Amino acid sequence: MSSPEAFDKETVIETIKEQIEDNSILLYMKGTPNMPQCGFSAHAVNAIRSCGKAFSFVNILEHPEIRATLPEYANWPTFPQLYVNGELVGGCDIILEMKESGELQDVIDQAK
Known part of the structure; x- marks a missing residue:
């Protein structure tokens, strides 16, 4: 039988895999696109937004696991x-x- 930590980690990995599979453009970031909580996340959001396609995000500050x-x-x-x-x-x-x-525009344009 696996330990609770191993089970939790496996569950988190399954969640991550599902998020990545279910969203053609996904940004794991600190904060939200409208309120980034770090400069790096803000720069990434601005670059992705400039490509003109909607994208999904996960605020890792709300999901420590x-x-x-x-x-x-x-x-x-x-x-x-x-x-x-x-x-x-x-x-x-x-x-x-x-x-x-x-190149970012090309990659974003190829998103399903």
């Missing part, structure tokens, strides 16, 4: 984290670099 588990699941240590069509795009620096090059 996701905040603790996602970096390990994604093998990406920081927030925000952007997923498009189930794939990790990256964090703030990568999102901003992709916006500058025009």
Whole structure:
């Protein structure tokens, strides 16, 4: 029988997988798009919004279990984290670099 911690972590991982599968554009961030709670999340939101497509988000400040588990699941240590069509795009620096090059628009346009 697994320990409660292992069960909880498995449940959180299942939740994360479902969120990523169910949302073609998903940003894990601190705060909300209308009220980001860190500069990196604010920059990411602005870059994604500039692409003109709606996106979903998870406020990791309201979900400490996701905040603790996602970096390990994604093998990406920081927030925000952007997923498009189930794939990790990256964090703030990568999102901003992709916006500058025009690549972010292409990736967002391919969202289902």
